[in-house]
Amino acid sequence: MNQKEPLLNIQNLSVEFRTIEGTVYAINDLSYTLNSGDILGIVGESGSGKSVSSLGIMKLIPNPPGKIVNGKIIYEGKNLVNISEKEMEQIRGNDISMIFQEPMTSLNPIIKCGKQIAESLILHRGLKKKVAFEQAVEMMHSVGIANPEQRAHEYPHQLSGGMRQRVMIAMALACKPNILICDEPTTALDVTIQAQILDLIRHLNKEMNTAVIMISHDLGVVSELCERVIVMYTGCIIEESSSQELFENPLHPYTIGLIKAIPKISKDREPLQTIEGVVPNAMEKTDGCSFWPRCKDVMLRCKQELPPMIQVKQDRKVRCWKYVVGNRHEGI
Amino acid sequence: MERLRFIIKRFALLIVMLFGVATIVFVLTKLVPGDSAVANLSQRSLSDPKIVEAYKVKHGLDQPVIIQYFIHIKNVFKLDLGTSMRTNQSILYELKRCFPATIELATLAILLSTIFGIFFGIISAMKRNSIVDQIVRAISVLGVSIPSFWFALIMLYVFYYKLQILPGPGRLSASFSAPVAVTGFYMIDSLIEGDFLKFIDALKHLILPASVLAAFTMGLITRTTRSNLLDVMSTDYIRTAKAKGLSKVSVIVSHALGNALIPVLTVIGLGFGNLLGGMVLVETIFNWPGLGQFAYNSVKSLDYPGIIGVSLLIALNYMLINTVIDILYGTIDPRVRCK
Ligand SMILES: Nc1ncnc2c1ncn2[C@@H]1O[C@H](COP(=O)(O)OP(=O)(O)O)[C@@H](O)[C@H]1O
Ligand SMILES: [Mg+2]
Numbered sequence: 001m002n003q004k005e006p007l008l009n010i011q012n013l014s015v016e017f018r019t020i021e022g023t024v025y026a027i028n029d030l031s032y033t034l035n036s037g038d039i040l041g042i043v044g045e046s047g048s049g050k051s052v053s054s055l056g057i058m059k060l061i062p063n064p065p066g067k068i069v070n071g072k073i074i075y076e077g078k079n080l081v082n083i084s085e086k087e088m089e090q091i092r093g094n095d096i097s098m099i100f101q102e103p104m105t106s107l108n109p110i111i112k113c114g115k116q117i118a119e120s121l122i123l124h125r126g127l128k129k130k131v132a133f134e135q136a137v138e139m140m141h142s143v144g145i146a147n148p149e150q151r152a153h154e155y156p157h158q159l160s161g162g163m164r165q166r167v168m169i170a171m172a173l174a175c176k177p178n179i180l181i182c183d184e185p186t187t188a189l190d191v192t193i194q195a196q197i198l199d200l201i202r203h204l205n206k207e208m209n210t211a212v213i214m215i216s217h218d219l220g221v222v223s224e225l226c227e228r229v230i231v232m233y234t235g236c237i238i239e240e241s242s243s244q245e246l247f248e249n250p251l252h253p254y255t256i257g258l259i260k261a262i263p264k265i266s267k268d269r270e271p272l273q274t275i276e277g278v279v280p281n282a283m284e285k286t287d288g289c290s291f292w293p294r295c296k297d298v299m300l301r302c303k304q305e306l307p308p309m310i311q312v313k314q315d316r317k318v319r320c321w322k323y324v325v326g327n328r329h330e331g332i
Numbered sequence: 333m334e335r336l337r338f339i340i341k342r343f344a345l346l347i348v349m350l351f352g353v354a355t356i357v358f359v360l361t362k363l364v365p366g367d368s369a370v371a372n373l374s375q376r377s378l379s380d381p382k383i384v385e386a387y388k389v390k391h392g393l394d395q396p397v398i399i400q401y402f403i404h405i406k407n408v409f410k411l412d413l414g415t416s417m418r419t420n421q422s423i424l425y426e427l428k429r430c431f432p433a434t435i436e437l438a439t440l441a442i443l444l445s446t447i448f449g450i451f452f453g454i455i456s457a458m459k460r461n462s463i464v465d466q467i468v469r470a471i472s473v474l475g476v477s478i479p480s481f482w483f484a485l486i487m488l489y490v491f492y493y494k495l496q497i498l499p500g501p502g503r504l505s506a507s508f509s510a511p512v513a514v515t516g517f518y519m520i521d522s523l524i525e526g527d528f529l530k531f532i533d534a535l536k537h538l539i540l541p542a543s544v545l546a547a548f549t550m551g552l553i554t555r556t557t558r559s560n561l562l563d564v565m566s567t568d569y570i571r572t573a574k575a576k577g578l579s580k581v582s583v584i585v586s587h588a589l590g591n592a593l594i595p596v597l598t599v600i601g602l603g604f605g606n607l608l609g610g611m612v613l614v615e616t617i618f619n620w621p622g623l624g625q626f627a628y629n630s631v632k633s634l635d636y637p638g639i640i641g642v643s644l645l646i647a648l649n650y651m652l653i654n655t656v657i658d659i660l661y662g663t664i665d666p667r668v669r670c671k
Contacts, residue, residue: 092577123576157666168572
């Protein structure tokens with residue numbers, strides 16, 4: 001498996017937004033790979049660049065002001081950064097699909113749900129309207145929508161949030177894509193609905209062998225679903241690990257803080273731990289590690305030089321000076 | 333079923349509103365200072381109290397106001413709008429005579445402004461901030477702010493006097509006689525007569541005044557289309573449509589336009605209502621025997637039945653158009669229907 005070409009290979013991706021107030025460095029030198037059939041988790045506080053990086057894969061970053069300034073996104077031997085808009089249109093919704101955080105606003109309010117799903121099938125599979133609609137109904141059934149024949153004729157406002165997210169999933173999976181990107185798919189939903197949607201995604205991943213990129217600011221969601229996790233901070237990957245190891249033995253001070261900040265249900269109520277300070281402004285580019293102002297273990301070197309990505313062991317990477325062999329603790 | 337109930341409800345509301353309008357119009361005419369007898373009787377007749385008395389009896393002006401009001405309401409719903417003090421013809425007859433001329437003109441004007449307004453709006457939004465966008469926006473500002481009488485004179489000067497490619501004021505050239513009135517629309521009546529040349533002549537006479545009238549509404553429609561389309565293009569569901577792999581054109585045509593044009597409907601409706609009220613200045617300059625001219629003459633001679641008739645007709649236009657727009661809203665936007 002490891003020797004095989006990865007399904008998706010992102011190398012040194014950088015994205016900037018040139019706004020009137022200044023340049024926002026949203027993604028800085030992002031690299032990761034996704035193997036077919038995998039579920040990869042991406043976590044990080046809001047503003048850390050999770051959405052922008054996934055929109056980058058879809059080439060849907062609003063432009064202007066956003067622009068991919070550097071890097072490659074290799075999918076099936078093609079660099080998506082360079083290909084034409086026409087070629088990209090054939091990949092979107094067909095090879096790579098995406099579902100979004102806001103199920104309430106992500107569906108077109110004046111088009112029937114069934115028709116919105118059928119549209120992808122008409123576009124990519126060349127199906128006749130009627131056949132596509134029938135397949136859309138089937139698809140709605142397989143994402144667990146009761147009464148799909150009736151629901152398909154309803155408009156989005158007639159459905160609950162959870163139902164709409166199921167419609168979004170049905171729409172994204174209609175053409176059996178190789179990759180499904182889920183950008184915080186459950187953040188706007190109730191906890192019980194959230195669990196159902198995650199179950200559904202896991203089930204569809206097994207059944208259709210669709211690789212999933214699961215984005216969340218919620219470590220709980222990611223730990224439940226993913227084999228491998230990437231932790232992002234200010235547009236950088238700062239740690240990459242298997243999900244289990246990340247929780248048992250987090251390495252980066254930021255990850256340690258994140259895990260401590262998860263509310264636990266226990267008998268004696270410990271006060272919740274938080275990471276002090278705020279996410280820095282993405283308009284300022286520092287020379288050092290962008291986490292140092294909030295870091296408990298900060299060293300002089302952290303302020304001067306960006307730490308490299310360090311391979312700690314097989315499938316375990318961290319971007320922190322603490323783990324550089326021979327690095328002395330130089331104090332603050 | 334749901335849709336039918338919605339439509340019936342809208343029409344029931346229409347009748348209630350008509351009642352309200354009839355009341356308001358009556359109150360207004362009573363509040364306006366000025367004696368209609370003075371305005372309508374000659375100096376000699378005025379000096380004879382008997383004639384003045386007879387005039388007042390004839391028009392019910394001797395009754396108590398409250399009685400006048402009930403008579404007024406009853407008559408409105410019987411479509412008996414009284415007799416014009418000015419022309420001695422029934423108001424219904426007068427309105428039937430002049431309203432088709434206005435409808436014909438207003439319809440062409442609203443068609444022109446809708447087609448060009450939406451087209452320019454889309455172009456402008458798609459080529460946002462480009463030179464094309466700048467030009468379209470300048471034209472739409474011009475359209476909204478240019479005084480119609482001035483624009484009308486310029487158009488006449490250029491196309492009639494200088495270039496001589498379009499006819500001057502009036503509905504038909506002198507060489508044609510007015511077609512037999514079936515609908516009152518010259519373009520349709522001339523076709524019914526089978527006189528194609530007359531049809532062309534009627535159309536040519538419509539072009540200048542319709543263009544002048546269209547300018548204002550077109551400016552509004554362009555601006556509304558542009559800004560709504562830009563708003564819609566940045567919504568989440570448009571992002572979803574793009575994520576499906578739809579091309580830019582498909583996204584606009586099948587996902588953005590429907591949503592963006594909903595508010596534009598209101599602008600079109602208001603614009604049409606406005607035009608149907610008869611544009612006094614443009615109708616005067618183009619010697620167009622429409623509602624605007626009739627309204628102007630009625631006001632000038634304090635012809636109460638005339639003023640009331642015109643006001644009711646204009647209000648009815650607005651209400652009918654609003655009802656139609658509401659129903660269209662409900663047809664396009666499923667969320668409106670269930671409210
Ligand atoms: N359209 C935009 N214009 C300017 N800056 C943007 C835009 N979209 C995102 N950003 C910036 O990019 C950074 C990453 O945002 P995002 O990917 O949405 O974060 P996340 O999804 O992790 O919460 C943020 O600093 C945000 O302000
Ligand atoms: Mg996000």
